[in-house]
Amino acid sequence: MPDTALPQPPRESRRALAGKITLALLVAAALMAVLCAAAMILPWWFAFREEQQWEDECNAGLHGCDPLPTRSTTWAPSSPGYSPSRTAVPSTEAGSLASSREAGTGPCRLIRPYAASVLRPQKVVAYVVRDGRLLVFLHADDASFDQSGLQVPAGTVRAGELPEAAVLREVVEETGLEGLRVERYLGASEYDMRPYADAIHVRHFYHLSIDLPEVPERWYTEERGEGGSAPIRFECYWLPVAEGHVLAAGQSALLGRLFD
Template identity: 30%
Template sequence: MVEKVLAYIISIRNNTYQMLVHEHKDMPEAGLQVPGGTVDPGEDLVVALQREVFEESGLHDLSASELVASAPFLHPEKQELQLRHFYLIQTKQQLPGTWDHHVFGKGVDNGLVFRYTWYDFTSIPPLAASQDQFLHLVRKIIQAHPRS
């Protein structure tokens, strides 16, 4: 089983919660996704999360994270059994509304260009490979905490 970490990155923008997603600039058929990737053998999950977010988005200093859920997932295209760990990260950084990022690292995404954009949390389109399966839990976390 391959371990994966995925990041639900949210921010209060325009007085509402928004979540960061990306699409492959040259492969829109890959669908909307959240930053994430493979945990290296022996690597701490939070360290892997921070590394993957940095490699895939260029964002750093996002150390405050909360585990939302972990669950097995059979990736339909890869026929790979994954244990996916979804984390919630709330950032107060002033980030652009959209940007392109050239992915780096040793993974298969190295060299790809991801186009990032923010969506109002209430209107996030379906995410690829069931990456949205725990957004209902994020909604509960958001509702339990006042905007800060």
């Protein structure tokens, strides 16, 4: 039986095939390099864009990032036209945020996201001062002082709400006081809640006063939770401002600015 050999492709065809395989391998290696670079660069890029978006929103006044409100507003649930979501609050009449930002001042210069994967809720903290004393409260139903500590009125800024409106709302909800007046914006800072909570609070601090002839020395209030949750009882009283360093969870961070 005669030997039958398979026909061999020409040498040029073998070279062309080897060239195509080499090119395919090079293309695959290049794609892998691009994917690896994207995996390293994209997290940084998203964090950078988040920072830029925050600063742009501040410049547009969407977060109330005005370092120096120039006039005050009285607010209470009994006031005509009151609405918790109403944003009719003071605006800056002297200088713009952009100029303060260029000078290195104002909250937008201070607040720069450095942990994009961590929640960064916007918070407000109220220093309500009367006759040299600071409004504070305890959680009346806590088993011990260590559970929540001594606090001042504070809370979360709702969607579409300016910080100045939020701080007034929080004081009323937690203390029941009315006739509140925002004296001035003290500044902003960050507080890392970890490990208690996986969040970094962006806090806006305000100095408030009360336009009432008399206020109680010590009283109890209840804050109604959302979704039908049980109310939270607070024991409110007045503490000398000089003793405010005992506040829990870093709430005394900008207390010294009351004296600036």
